[in-house]
Amino acid sequence: MQNIGDVMTMQQVMFYIFSGLALFAGSMVIVSKNPVRAVLFLVLTFISMSGLWMLLEAEFLAITLVLVYVGAVMVLFLFVVMMLDIELASVREGFSRYLPVGISVSVLVVVALVSAVGPKEFGLEKVPAPAPYPVDFSNVKALGELLYTQYLYPFEIAAILLLVAIIAAISLTFRGRRESKAPNPSQQVQVRKADRIRLVKMKPEKTGEERESGSII
Amino acid sequence: MNDMVEMIMTLLIIIAKSIAILVPLLLAVAYLTYAERKVIGFMQSRIGPNRVGPFGLFQPFADGLKLIFKEIIVPSKSNRYLFIIAPVLAMGPAIAVWAVIPFDEGLVLANINVGLLYVLMMTSLGIYGIIIAGWASNSKYAFLGALRSAAQIVSYEIAMGFALVGVLMAAQSMNLTEIVQKQNGGFWHWYWLPLLPLFLVYWISAVAETNRAPFDVAEGESEIVAGFHVEYAGIAFAIFFLAEYANMILVSTIAALLFLGGWLSPFQGMPILESAFTWVPGIVWLLLKISFFLFLLLWIRATFPRFRYDQIMRLGWKVFIPITLIWIVVLGIAIQAKIEPWFG
Numbered sequence: 186m187q188n189i190g191d192v193m194t195m196q197q198v199m200f201y202i203f204s205g206l207a208l209f210a211g212s213m214v215i216v217s218k219n220p221v222r223a224v225l226f227l228v229l230t231f232i233s234m235s236g237l238w239m240l241l242e243a244e245f246l247a248i249t250l251v252l253v254y255v256g257a258v259m260v261l262f263l264f265v266v267m268m269l270d271i272e273l274a275s276v277r278e279g280f281s282r283y284l285p286v287g288i289s290v291s292v293l294v295v296v297a298l299v300s301a302v303g304p305k306e307f308g309l310e311k312v313p314a315p316a317p318y319p320v321d322f323s324n325v326k327a328l329g330e331l332l333y334t335q336y337l338y339p340f341e342i343a344a345i346l347l348l349v350a351i352i353a354a355i356s357l358t359f360r361g362r363r364e365s366k367a368p369n370p371s372q373q374v375q376v377r378k379a380d381r382i383r384l385v386k387m388k389p390e391k392t393g394e395e396r397e398s399g400s401i402i
Numbered sequence: 403m404n405d406m407v408e409m410i411m412t413l414l415i416i417i418a419k420s421i422a423i424l425v426p427l428l429l430a431v432a433y434l435t436y437a438e439r440k441v442i443g444f445m446q447s448r449i450g451p452n453r454v455g456p457f458g459l460f461q462p463f464a465d466g467l468k469l470i471f472k473e474i475i476v477p478s479k480s481n482r483y484l485f486i487i488a489p490v491l492a493m494g495p496a497i498a499v500w501a502v503i504p505f506d507e508g509l510v511l512a513n514i515n516v517g518l519l520y521v522l523m524m525t526s527l528g529i530y531g532i533i534i535a536g537w538a539s540n541s542k543y544a545f546l547g548a549l550r551s552a553a554q555i556v557s558y559e560i561a562m563g564f565a566l567v568g569v570l571m572a573a574q575s576m577n578l579t580e581i582v583q584k585q586n587g588g589f590w591h592w593y594w595l596p597l598l599p600l601f602l603v604y605w606i607s608a609v610a611e612t613n614r615a616p617f618d619v620a621e622g623e624s625e626i627v628a629g630f631h632v633e634y635a636g637i638a639f640a641i642f643f644l645a646e647y648a649n650m651i652l653v654s655t656i657a658a659l660l661f662l663g664g665w666l667s668p669f670q671g672m673p674i675l676e677s678a679f680t681w682v683p684g685i686v687w688l689l690l691k692i693s694f695f696l697f698l699l700l701w702i703r704a705t706f707p708r709f710r711y712d713q714i715m716r717l718g719w720k721v722f723i724p725i726t727l728i729w730i731v732v733l734g735i736a737i738q739a740k741i742e743p744w745f746g
Contacts, residue, residue: 244515249519252523260529
C-alpha cells in the first residue's frame, strides 16, 4: 500500500491541475471574442469543477454536474449561440469608454469578496480536512436519505417551483392550437392498401401501328 | 522511492488493462463495419464485400489503410482548431465509457459506485463532437446536421435517463456489477420482463442516441449530403465513423448488462441445461447478448425508412417520456409490494 504522504501529493497535484484549468477556462469565457468558443470554455470550466468535486468524494454531484450542465444545458446554449450572427465590430465598440467603469466595479467586487470570504476564513485550523470515507460508502444513498427526510419540504418546494416555471414558460410561448397541415401519424399508420389503390382490369389495346400492320412484332 | 515504484507499477497495470479493453474493442469496431455490410447485403439479396481476403474478411483493414493515406482537407473558411478537435471529442467519450463496463464478475477496469451515471454522462458528452464538427465546418449542410443531431440527442437523452432510473430503482444500485448480480436466477429473473416498457424505450432511444437509421437525420444523405461530417475527409472522417460504431457496441453492451443479465447464463434454474452449460465462461454469454443487440441494430437499419424530423420529436417527447414516467410509478409500487422474483 502507498503511505498517506504519497496519496496526499497525488491529490494535491490533481487539485492544482483541475483548479488551474478551471481558472484558465473561466477567464477565457469572458476574454474570448467568439461566443461559441466562450461556451466551449464554459464547458471546460464545468468539467474541471466536476473534477474538483470528485476530489471531495462527492462523486454523485460531480457526475450530475457534467450530466445536467454539460450534457444538456450547455448543448442547448451552444445550439442558440451557434445560430446567432454577432457582429464583432459592434461588440468591441466603446471598449475604452466603459473600461474605467468596468475596472472600478470589478475592483469593488473583489474587495467585497475578499472581505467576506478572504484568506482568514480558510486553512486547516478553520476547516479541518474531512476524514476519507470507506470504499463502500455510497454517496448517493447518503444524499437521498438527507433529501427525503431532513430536507423533504425544501426539496419538494424546489420541485414545485421548477414545475411552475415550466408551466409559465409554456403558457407564455403557447399561442393556442394552430390549424396545422401536418399529417396525423395515427391516421397514416392505419392506412390500408384499399384506401389508396384501386386495381382495375383492362383488356390489352393495340397501338395504331400494330393495327395498321395487323400483327404484333 | 519504493512508493514511487509502486505508483508507476499501478499506472502500468492500469494502462495494460486499458489496452486489453481497447484492442478488442477496435477490432470489434472494424469487424462490425464488415458485419454490417455483409448482413445488410444478405438482407437485400446482395453478397457484400467479398474481394479482399477470404469472404472479404480483410475489407475493414483495406478501408482503414485507404482512409489513413487520404489527404485531410481543412476548409479554408472553417474554424481550424475546432474542426480538428471535433473528431477527438466524438471518439474520446465513446472510448472512455469502457472503463466502467464489467465483462464478467470482477473483470472491470474501474468498479465505481456511480457506474450507471458515469455511462450516461459520457454518452451525453459525445454529442459535442457532432455539434462542433457541424459548426466548425462552416457549411450549411454540416450545420443543419449538427442542429438536428443536437435537438434529437437532447430529446432522447431524457427518455433514456428515465429508463435507466427504472433500472437503478429495481437494482437499488448504480454499480453495474451489482445491477447484473441482482438479476441472478435465470432468464425470467432478468430485468427485461419487469421493466419491459423501459427496455423498449431504452433500446429505441439508444438507436436515436447513436444516430443510426431510422434516426439518422443528422447524416441524412438524401437531404443534407452527409450531415455534420460532410467536410471531413480521410482519417478525420474515419474517426467519426469509428466513434459511431464504438457507440453502437456500447449501447448494445449496456442493454445486455442492464436488461438481459450481463454475463449470467440464460439457462440458470433450468434442470438439465443449467449443468450442461456451466463450463461456458460468463464473458461468452455477454458477448452473445451484445452480438444479438448489434444484429438487431443492423436489422433495424435494413428494415425501416428514415423518420421525418417532426415524427422523431413527437415520438421522443409525447410518447416515450410519458411512458417512462408512468412506468417509474408502477415500478415503485411493485418494489414496495415486493413482487417476486425480482423485488423480493
